Amino acid sequence: MSINQQDFTYVQTLVRQKAGIIIDDGKEYLIELRLKPVAIKNGYENVSGLVQKLKEHSRHNGTHEQVIEALTTNETSFFRDLHPFEVFKNVIVPELIEKNAATRTLKIWSAACSTGQEPYTIAMILRDSFPQLAHWNVSILATDLAGKVLDKARSGVFSQLEVNRGLPALMMVKYFDKQGDSWIIKEPLRKMIVFRQLNLLEHWSGMHTMDIIFIRNVLIYFDVEAKRSILKKVRELMKNDSFLLLGSTESLINVTTDFNNVRHDKTFCFKRKF
Numbered sequence: 643m644s645i646n647q648q649d650f651t652y653v654q655t656l657v658r659q660k661a662g663i664i665i666d667d668g669k670e671y672l673i674e675l676r677l678k679p680v681a682i683k684n685g686y687e688n689v690s691g692l693v694q695k696l697k698e699h700s701r702h703n704g705t706h707e708q709v710i711e712a713l714t715t716n717e718t719s720f721f722r723d724l725h726p727f728e729v730f731k732n733v734i735v736p737e738l739i740e741k742n743a744a745t746r747t748l749k750i751w752s753a754a755c756s757t758g759q760e761p762y763t764i765a766m767i768l769r770d771s772f773p774q775l776a777h778w779n780v781s782i783l784a785t786d787l788a789g790k791v792l793d794k795a796r797s798g799v800f801s802q803l804e805v806n807r808g809l810p811a812l813m814m815v816k817y818f819d820k821q822g823d824s825w826i827i828k829e830p831l832r833k834m835i836v837f838r839q840l841n842l843l844e845h846w847s848g849m850h851t852m853d854i855i856f857i858r859n860v861l862i863y864f865d866v867e868a869k870r871s872i873l874k875k876v877r878e879l880m881k882n883d884s885f886l887l888l889g890s891t892e893s894l895i896n897v898t899t900d901f902n903n904v905r906h907d908k909t910f911c912f913k914r915k916f
């Protein structure tokens with residue numbers, strides 16, 4: 643039995659309100675596809691049974707979370723798009739090492755980090771190219787809405803397929819151990835990152851000023867209002883010298899004029915306007 647219009651609208655509204663994610667009309671097949679496994683796991687024959695349960699328990703519980711998580715897109719890879727990480731290595735970090743020399747601190751946030759390939763890429767570059775940072779206070783915070791992807795990120799365990807996507811062989815040898823069919827991030831690298839659950843749409847508690855913010859390939863799922871409210875909060879975490887990096891296909895045109903962009907080859911870096 644496929645999902646009826648009422649149930650579709652209910653799920654559409656739920657994920658929009660709770661995660662900011664827009665599911666366009668006509669995407670019933672997507673909801674069916676993503677929620678069928680959640681329905682079966684929770685003992686329902688079909689998606690309608692699952693949605694019924696959600697409606698009965700209007701207060702959010704584990705099932706609501708499972709539904710929202712199932713409807714997020716977690717696509718990611720090591721060194722995704724490569725060029726932003728070249729700019730990170732060749733421009734951003736050298737500039738911040740100079741500017742932050744007095745405090746010897748470097749604070750990086752990977753927002754919407756999915757299964758961790760982005761923060762681990764950041765950690766590998768810092769370890770590999772900036773030995774002087776060993777004497778600095780470097781923090782990498784990696785957050786995501788979905789607990790399931792964060793568990794995987796924290797575990798640091800990746801399949802052959804995942805490491806084949808973008809990870810240079812030299813990095814694999816240097817920073818991973820092979821265990822059976824999997825590759826595991828070495829402990830010192832894993833320890834460089836703090837993973838935390840954070841919904842970009844909700845109040846961000848305990849956040850501090852950042853030097854570099856990666857918020858890549860997530861704003862595309864939100865409507866303009868949600869993008870604006872997130873970017874307003876992002877701006878508050880940025881200093882004069884801080885950098886913001888978006889996904890390669892994302893721009894701030896028609897969203898906000900609060901940032902200046904600086905182009906380095908194919909990569910746009912954003913700086914807060916004062």
Ligand SMILES: C[S@@+](CC[C@H](N)C(=O)[O-])C[C@H]1O[C@@H](n2cnc3c(N)ncnc32)[C@H](O)[C@@H]1O
Pocket residue numbers: 660661662663714715716717718719722753754755756757760785786787788791840841842843857858859860863889
């Ligand atoms: C496509 S992945 C991007 C991963 C990584 N930043 C990259 O570019 O490879 C999008 C991530 O955004 C997360 N996400 C979706 N809605 C969110 C929200 N409201 N708050 C925080 N994270 C969210 C999803 O769970 C997913 O892991």
